Amino acid sequence: MHDNEFAEPKNDAGENEVEKKSFFDLLYGVIASPVKTLRYISETKPVLLALVVYAVVYWVGTIASIPGTINQLEQMPPGLGGLPLMDPRTLTLFALIGGPFIALILLTIVTGIYHLIAKLLKGTGEYVGLLSVIGFANFPSLFSAPFALLDLVTAGAETMSLSHILLALVKGSVSFGILVWTVILTIIGIRENYNFSTGRAVLTYFIPIIVFGLIILIFAILIAVFVIGAINSISSGSF
């Protein structure tokens, strides 16, 4: 993988750049100089490597989440915790084996939605380029793995102890930081891929999330209205 190299794309002047970036250069660039690197990725479109990065990041994330999942399942009542589907081994095995495939399918769908919105906002980039930048933009999620060890450390601790609260705070802050980092990288990637302004890239990123949130909210309101109506009907005996 390290030797896998990509030719620098032609620049505006049409000159052939001699500089080539290896896989490690790309990963390092995403951290050290994200704008330049994500622009490079959007132009060279190393889509297969991006999918590998995304799948590996998902895999590592799944493994890293095992201690936390186990901690949560331990708190469940026996009747629920004993269900085969709630068994951490079943969940983990499913996530480890089938997870990367499902994650990649979801990635292609979500990227498709972003691409559609970007096109509606007059973006000029390509779908494959977006797929590549999103794949690489998720690379910092790997940093969650060392902090997942904290879940192992806190597994036996009292929930209200000071050390437990401090560790939970550190873990929460780091997780939030990594989330914000990947969101920013994805927005930069969208911006570079579609030659957008930052504002339009932000809009492209958040429009699907806002729409999805609104759909959920509408569903919740409809269900609530239906339930309240049903309860009122029962209480007034007006069937």
Add this chain to the structure above:
Amino acid sequence: LKRSTVVISIILGIVFVSIITIVIAVALSPSTAIVRKGNWSEDVILYVPLNGAIADGGSSSLLGSGTGITPEFVRYRIEEAEDDPAIKAIIFKVNSPGGVVGASQEIAEVIRDSEVPVVVFAGDMVASGAYYFASQADKIVAKPGSLVGSIGVIVQVPNLAGLYEKLGIDIQTIKSGKNKDMFQRDLTAEEREKLQALSDESYRQFVSDVAKGRKLKESKVLELATGELFNATTAKKHGLVDEIGGYQAAIDAAAKLAKIEDPIVEEYQPTFFETFFGTSMMESVIRLLGFQSLAHDIMFLEELRSTYGMPQYKHTGGL
């Protein structure tokens, strides 16, 4: 080296070590389904399968690790149950030909001292050392065709002189203590007597503990302690088994002992390590690789090594 290579290598290294640590920690941790911290109102019966020969965990080899029945495994399950207010009883589903004396006695003691009621549910065979510890349970439930008993001791000393000769190995022995090399050659009459005494002592302990555990007279147990196996219906007539029945009968017996109704039965789930590196998986891999005969040879040699000249509570037919 380029800076990017160094930085990314360090990052990937840290991630790799973290992931491996998590996997190992989770793999070696006991079943989380049964380790709960809350005071749940439900009544739970823990169902734990015990399969294979009885061995002391510390003496297991790579091929033997994660396999068989060890005192540690049984003790951990009982301690977990004692620490968990929801678990009201344990059912050990036992399928074993027995094994080494010390480990069998240790398991028997752990079961005898358990604060939660213990029911042994016999699988195909509860023989010798397995019956030793089963006899200390509050109740033994067996299927009609289960084979139970084999109360006795066996000491086997393979004479490897012929093998050494075949291999051209000439062993020169320097010893302090006249019997120190007794397992390296033919036994003398005196040594045979010593081993017989050793075996007899283990036998007396076996008979005595079974009599106490089953509340039978020692003379009655002595009559049954011929090393023979009984099917469960006959064993029940002799007082070696309490009840004939299947899975539900075992649960009913455990619920009755725990004085609970409508219990939730939680089956012990093995850890990742046990799942992936247990005997069945290891044998499957070996078979897949076509090394079955080699595996049998290695396991036979391992068996010889680990039980060399040791008295055993073990049924020696087939397993």
